[in-house]
Amino acid sequence: MTTSHVSPRASSAASSAVFGGEIPLPAPAWSRVTRRVFGHRGLAIGLVLVALAVLIAIFAPLLAPHDPYHQDIANRMVPPVWHDKGSWTHVLGTDKLGRDTLSRLLFGTRISLTIGLVVALISGVIGTTLGVLAGYFGGRVDAVVSYIITTRLAMPVVLVALALASLTGGSLTTVIVLLGLLLWDRFAVVSRSVTQQMRDAEYVYAARTLGCSLPYILLREVLPNIAGSLIVVMTLEMAHAILLEATLSFLGMGVQPPLPSWGLMVAEGKAYMFFQPWVIAIPGIALFVLVLAINLLGDGLRDLNAPGGRN
Amino acid sequence: MGTFIIRRVLVAISVALTISIVSFMLLHLSGDLATSIAGPEATAEQVERIRVDYGLDRPIVSQYLDWLGGALTFDFGRSYYYQSTVVDLIVDRMPITLTLGGLALALAVAISIPLGVLAALKRDTWIDRLSLLFAVVGQAMPSFWFGLTLIVIFAVTLQWLPAAGSDGWQHFVLPAIALGYYATPAMMRLTRTGMLEVLESDYIRTARAKGLRGGSVIFKHALRNAVIPVVALAAVELGFMLGGSVVIESVFSLNGLGQLAWDAISRNDYPVVQAVVLIIALFYIVLTLLADVANAALDPRIRTR
Amino acid sequence: MPLLNVNNLRVDLPVEAGMLHAVRGIDFHVERGEMLCLVGESGCGKSMTSLALMGLLPRKARLSADRLEFDGTDLTTLSERRRSDLRGARMAMIFQEPMTALNPAYTLGNQLCEGLIRHRGVSRREARERAIYLLGRVGISAAKDRLDQYPHQLSGGLRQRVMIAMALMCEPDLIIADEPTTALDVTIQAQILRLLRELQREFGTAVIFITHDLGVVARIADRVAVMYAGEVIESAPTPALYAAPGHPYTRGLLSCIPTPGRTPPGSRLQAIPGVVPSLVGDVEGCAFRNRCPQAQPTCERTPPLMSLPGDHRARCHYADRPVPAPRQPETMS
Numbered sequence: 001m002t003t004s005h006v007s008p009r010a011s012s013a014a015s016s017a018v019f020g021g022e023i024p025l026p027a028p029a030w031s032r033v034t035r036r037v038f039g040h041r042g043l044a045i046g047l048v049l050v051a052l053a054v055l056i057a058i059f060a061p062l063l064a065p066h067d068p069y070h071q072d073i074a075n076r077m078v079p080p081v082w083h084d085k086g087s088w089t090h091v092l093g094t095d096k097l098g099r100d101t102l103s104r105l106l107f108g109t110r111i112s113l114t115i116g117l118v119v120a121l122i123s124g125v126i127g128t129t130l131g132v133l134a135g136y137f138g139g140r141v142d143a144v145v146s147y148i149i150t151t152r153l154a155m156p157v158v159l160v161a162l163a164l165a166s167l168t169g170g171s172l173t174t175v176i177v178l179l180g181l182l183l184w185d186r187f188a189v190v191s192r193s194v195t196q197q198m199r200d201a202e203y204v205y206a207a208r209t210l211g212c213s214l215p216y217i218l219l220r221e222v223l224p225n226i227a228g229s230l231i232v233v234m235t236l237e238m239a240h241a242i243l244l245e246a247t248l249s250f251l252g253m254g255v256q257p258p259l260p261s262w263g264l265m266v267a268e269g270k271a272y273m274f275f276q277p278w279v280i281a282i283p284g285i286a287l288f289v290l291v292l293a294i295n296l297l298g299d300g301l302r303d304l305n306a307p308g309g310r311n
Numbered sequence: 312m313g314t315f316i317i318r319r320v321l322v323a324i325s326v327a328l329t330i331s332i333v334s335f336m337l338l339h340l341s342g343d344l345a346t347s348i349a350g351p352e353a354t355a356e357q358v359e360r361i362r363v364d365y366g367l368d369r370p371i372v373s374q375y376l377d378w379l380g381g382a383l384t385f386d387f388g389r390s391y392y393y394q395s396t397v398v399d400l401i402v403d404r405m406p407i408t409l410t411l412g413g414l415a416l417a418l419a420v421a422i423s424i425p426l427g428v429l430a431a432l433k434r435d436t437w438i439d440r441l442s443l444l445f446a447v448v449g450q451a452m453p454s455f456w457f458g459l460t461l462i463v464i465f466a467v468t469l470q471w472l473p474a475a476g477s478d479g480w481q482h483f484v485l486p487a488i489a490l491g492y493y494a495t496p497a498m499m500r501l502t503r504t505g506m507l508e509v510l511e512s513d514y515i516r517t518a519r520a521k522g523l524r525g526g527s528v529i530f531k532h533a534l535r536n537a538v539i540p541v542v543a544l545a546a547v548e549l550g551f552m553l554g555g556s557v558v559i560e561s562v563f564s565l566n567g568l569g570q571l572a573w574d575a576i577s578r579n580d581y582p583v584v585q586a587v588v589l590i591i592a593l594f595y596i597v598l599t600l601l602a603d604v605a606n607a608a609l610d611p612r613i614r615t616r
Numbered sequence: 617m618p619l620l621n622v623n624n625l626r627v628d629l630p631v632e633a634g635m636l637h638a639v640r641g642i643d644f645h646v647e648r649g650e651m652l653c654l655v656g657e658s659g660c661g662k663s664m665t666s667l668a669l670m671g672l673l674p675r676k677a678r679l680s681a682d683r684l685e686f687d688g689t690d691l692t693t694l695s696e697r698r699r700s701d702l703r704g705a706r707m708a709m710i711f712q713e714p715m716t717a718l719n720p721a722y723t724l725g726n727q728l729c730e731g732l733i734r735h736r737g738v739s740r741r742e743a744r745e746r747a748i749y750l751l752g753r754v755g756i757s758a759a760k761d762r763l764d765q766y767p768h769q770l771s772g773g774l775r776q777r778v779m780i781a782m783a784l785m786c787e788p789d790l791i792i793a794d795e796p797t798t799a800l801d802v803t804i805q806a807q808i809l810r811l812l813r814e815l816q817r818e819f820g821t822a823v824i825f826i827t828h829d830l831g832v833v834a835r836i837a838d839r840v841a842v843m844y845a846g847e848v849i850e851s852a853p854t855p856a857l858y859a860a861p862g863h864p865y866t867r868g869l870l871s872c873i874p875t876p877g878r879t880p881p882g883s884r885l886q887a888i889p890g891v892v893p894s895l896v897g898d899v900e901g902c903a904f905r906n907r908c909p910q911a912q913p914t915c916e917r918t919p920p921l922m923s924l925p926g927d928h929r930a931r932c933h934y935a936d937r938p939v940p941a942p943r944q945p946e947t948m949s
Contacts, residue, residue, distance in 0.1 A: 042447075150322070151329045154599075156554030156591040159572055163584050164337060166576045167347060243453055247558055251573065252456045266456055277463050284456035292451035299447075513716040519672055520711075521782070523732035524697075531730075581766030610765040612720055613724045 002154045042302025047060070049091075049293030057109040065104035068260050072098035080278055092282050095268060101279075104260035105286055111261050112290055113192055115176055116238035117246045120148040122180025123241075124234055127187025132226070134188070135195025145188065152185050158247065175254050179241050190233050194226040228305045235298030247288050262287045316604060323600045330592045331382065335375050338581055347579045348391060360381045365391075397586045400571060405590075406478050408556050408567035411490060416549045418491035419498060424541065427502025428534065431510060443501070446496035454555065458489035458562035475564035477564035486563045486602055490556060490613035494548035498564070501544055510584075512536075539609045546602035550595030618645040619789055619822050620669070623683035627664045630676055634896045638664040638677075640846035643921075646790065651816055651823045653777035653833040653854075654947075655845035655869070659892060662826050665843075669824070670709050671699045679831030686791065705735040708783035712795040718767035724778055725763030732785045743785075750781040754811060762795045768931045780812065787819065809836055830869045836860060842848035842866050845903035846895055852928035862907050862922070903933070910934070 056063060078094040079086045080101075086093065092101040134145035161178050169175045198204060207217045246263030248254030255261040257268070262283040269279030338344070345362040346353075353361075362368045366377075381388060387397035430442040464608035465485060476482050509515060510533055516526055518532040557569030564570075575583035607613040627639035639661040647653050654662045667673045669684075671691070684691045685708065691699070711717040717726060729743035738746075744763060751759035754777040767775060775913075776796060783791050793812065797805040813836045816823050827833060833840050834854060842863065843850040850863040861867045868888040890907035893899055902908070905915040914933050922935040 031374050058437055147322075147326070147329075151326050151333070153329055153594045154326055154550075154595045155333070156588060156595070158555050159569075159584075159588050159591060160334065160337070162557065162573065163576050163588070166579075167338065174325070246453050250453075251558065251561060253576065262530070263453070263455075266453075270459065273459060273463055274467050280456065280459050280463075284453065284460070284500055287456065288451050291453070292447065295451055297446060390697065391922070513711060513713055514719040516672060517709075517711060517717045517727075517779075517782075518719065519700075520670055520703055520709040521734070522700045523734055524700060527730075527734070532719050532722075536719070607758065612768045 008091045042296040046296030057113045060106045063157045064106045066100035066103045068103040068107040076306050108260040108262045112224050116242045118176050119179040119235045119241035120238045123184035124187050128191045130196050131188040131191030134190040163255045170253050172255050186233050196227050229248030232302045239294040323596045334588045348425050375551040388582040390583050392580045397582050404568045404571045412553045414487035415491035419494040423495045423498035424502050427499040430503045431506030446499050449492050449496040455491050461485045477565050484558050490559045502541050509533045509537045543606050546598040550598045553594050554591050619648045621645040621685040625681040628678045634894050642848045644841050649820045650838040653837035653840045660843045661846040662843050704731040705786045706788050707790040708788040710779050710783050710793040711797045714772050715735050735786050735866050741802045754781045790822045792824045814824045831873050850930040856928045862924050862935040865904050
């Protein structure tokens, strides 16, 4: 038994110094983290589906039963296999030019994932740079960046992207560049506020006192600490970019035929949807499932990032 | 509060000016307008004539200033395609887009707020999970595809509602659902989070300690505070929906601003494109301004500062 | 018959690690018009006790009691609706954090009046008159103008006065004050304490005053119940407790308080070493024994509630007899 001593203060302060006891909570361990990953149903589903999509994109040439660009005029608008007139030759049927829908769908995964990934990278670099600078320096830099963000938010993305894509003659590359230049706002907003909270953190202060150079502080101290939030934003922006590409392509100003963009496939099937609804249902569901999976992954990561459950 | 509003209005005006510059410059710098307008078969001479006729040969700054001078008096010039001024076209098409946006917002509010409140009150029950599923699905659903699906189900198969056109209220039901669902998830989640946070707060405990009944605690004390940020979000979402209505209008063949913009884009009718982009941006700016003012008015901590 | 009679009250909370027994079978009673102080450190179950009395426990918490009677009414079997008829009308509560306990969206008048309107069905004007009278009574000047102000326009001390007035609106028989002065400046603390004591005498209201500060208790309480690890380990009339504390924990607490004139300037204050045992799962034996300077092998057994002279009880094997061989506490400087 030991008796520790407390310097004299007001009685309430002294007695609250005595009462240090808190109900002990189990320490976070790796087993808890893994349990939360797999205990989180949404995150697990999202993870599995996204991994599946990545595998499909990589191995599309091996998986696809047909050449996605091969036109077979004799076999146009073949219904999917579960339909009375369907056959196993074209599991998901063919389109108006006789191209195999399943093969186009599998190759379309490449387009959607490429768009999502590259757009998120471009907009991530732009947005994070702006956000970190604004959050770290504050003052005038912050005012300017905030103004740019406000302005960007007021621009109608779909309209501006449509107009610019039309002018530059829509292609996969232009769509990627355009969306990359347009979708950085959330990166900027999030990295700005997280950096702001961190600017006064002790380790950043310590690095400053030690005379570390600014790029060093930003890259080595600030960036790793906002990475968690950025990954969450990244998944959300990937989903956003994939949906926007599909929308642009659907409206005829995005990815151009004969590329198997899912949005384009819906547009091409639109004329037939009244009697052969599967032509729009199949690519639409593919799009929905991919975006859903990425969103589930993002939501799950956010929950892991912020303990306290899904709120 | 007065100075707050004045400052906010000044920011709004300068943002609007910046947008006008940016959208003007983007269109003029991302390609040669004269070539686009003339079309692929035009000779060099024809392109040159168009350039001079449309004043595209002048320095871009003076082109912008002319355009801005006109825009300030709502004179956006004449359409290259229609035999009409841009303003007439916009005034003609605007009611449809505003009706669509307004209905979609009303629908989104009517669904998301009760659902968010219910999900928070019944936290971790099947009601909560179902509403979360509803939100997650809404966030992943491509709106153009959702619109087409609604047409196939309700207009073609069940034949309850018309698939296209804008003659009566029936024509707006499906488009408003398609557009409104897009705005619902974010508002529902914000309502739910806000309610959960507020329900945990000390003043709710105080209200219950006073013996107030459940309804009074939830609707008077909790909802009032939880809904403040949702009002701001609703304004922002309406702005987004007006911008995104181009997709829904195209799917449902509604002749609104969005359809006008899409036609103008595919016909290289740039005066119309520029004007619509600016008008939609102005709507967004005004809506966010109103949202900030509404926020301040709803929250006494800001109002009485 | 006492106003409030509590017998073997238990509150359990499911937590990640198992079942947290926040309140482990406590007994106490409150007479009409008396002030009982519940004393203990954070996590000892005193706040859970107060919420249990009010019927405001967290949704997941489970309550059981052999007896939980308020003015002859069994609270454990009361429907939520009947319970809410009592809350605010016959038993009121004052919370620890005056800064967050008031709704920022409504005026003080609105929040003061709504309870009275709900319980007594009076008109808004009558309710406002009572609110103005009570605001005056709790020492708020220009009471009439204050009614149209919002909580953020008041300081913490003023807000706590408003909370006190709010608790008094329906002339309750019992007020539970959960650390009402902890969040306030020391000078304001004294004012609020004096005010509470005055009003309690004037209105004849019974008060359960919850605090971690034994220094406060001496000034205001008629009787004291000391809580430790979810149990009441000692209860006595205030003078008896201070004169002859029966439980080593109480003695430890008392030695932590500097007494003007008796504690030499510059000398070190005592503190109780060690930590409170986890309340998840069962606690065997005396919960205090791992911190007790005179713990004995006997203390492995759960101590009975020993009766001492003059309505004084203590939950310690050695409350009424000397400890066999007092161990010398090591000293550390």
